[in-house]
Amino acid sequence: xxxxxxxxxxxxxxxxxxxxxxxxxxxxxxxxxxxxxxxxxxxxxxxxxxxxxxxxxxxxxxxxxxxxxxxxxxxxxxxxxxxxxxxxxxxxxxxxxxxxxxxxxxxxxxxxxxxxxxxxxxxxxxxxxxxxxxxxxxxxxxxxxxxxxxxxxxxxxxxxxxxxxxxxxxxxxxxxxxxxxxxxxxxxxxxxxxxxxxxxxxxxxxxxxxxxxxxxxxxxxxxxxxxxx
Amino acid sequence: xxxxxxxxxxxxxxxxxxxxxxxxxxxxxxxxxxxxxxxxxxxxxxxxxxxxxx
Numbered sequence: 001x002x003x004x005x006x007x008x009x010x011x012x013x014x015x016x017x018x019x020x021x022x023x024x025x026x027x028x029x030x031x032x033x034x035x036x037x038x039x040x041x042x043x044x045x046x047x048x049x050x051x052x053x054x055x056x057x058x059x060x061x062x063x064x065x066x067x068x069x070x071x072x073x074x075x076x077x078x079x080x081x082x083x084x085x086x087x088x089x090x091x092x093x094x095x096x097x098x099x100x101x102x103x104x105x106x107x108x109x110x111x112x113x114x115x116x117x118x119x120x121x122x123x124x125x126x127x128x129x130x131x132x133x134x135x136x137x138x139x140x141x142x143x144x145x146x147x148x149x150x151x152x153x154x155x156x157x158x159x160x161x162x163x164x165x166x167x168x169x170x171x172x173x174x175x176x177x178x179x180x181x182x183x184x185x186x187x188x189x190x191x192x193x194x195x196x197x198x199x200x201x202x203x204x205x206x207x208x209x210x211x212x213x214x215x216x217x218x219x220x221x222x223x224x225x226x227x228x229x
Numbered sequence: 230x231x232x233x234x235x236x237x238x239x240x241x242x243x244x245x246x247x248x249x250x251x252x253x254x255x256x257x258x259x260x261x262x263x264x265x266x267x268x269x270x271x272x273x274x275x276x277x278x279x280x281x282x283x
Contacts, residue, residue: 086249094244204256208256211263218267
């Protein structure tokens, strides 16, 4: 039953994404200054919204793990970080391709881009740390602490356009600016795409959590087998 | 309109979908590997129990 719901939500998210892609490519007009390339941003921004949400939830789950010592929080945390990292890579790749046309360069070391890359590296390090510790309880405790501290990097990435002068554009979404910086039709599709990606990410997190539970079962059976031998 | 605009727009959207597809494929392959591992460990334990009884 749980599996059917999971795949049902995944299917709805996939269809929603395809519908959004149709709107982005065939319904929305070109932007006056940027032409067709601005359409990338309708995936770029939702990808960052999705990964920041995943990292926030992972941080919250880490705090809960340290309080409750329940390994289910650790399972959620690793799943959310891994899925968040996939969306971080989408954000970095799409941003770089957009920059190639708009700025004439693939990359620049401005505060927003640099912190985005640091965030990506820190969360990759989190996943690597988990492979380095064998004991499940020590692994969960160490990675929960790292995950909480890592969230500082997400906050800095998010606020960097306010704190420093960056080549990266400033805030354009109406929830941050009060409106007037982006066409409402374009912004509407952007948020719809964010909803579709969040739904897809939720399914991926659920699948990844199940895999982590299976992995833990395999490890505990192996330990039992070694102890019994 | 600059035609590079369209080309790079498709590169961008293609990159986004490619990364998503690669991650989904990673999840699928990990799922089947874990099932195989779980089955083999369970089988090994059952064999041991049977051998211990015999």
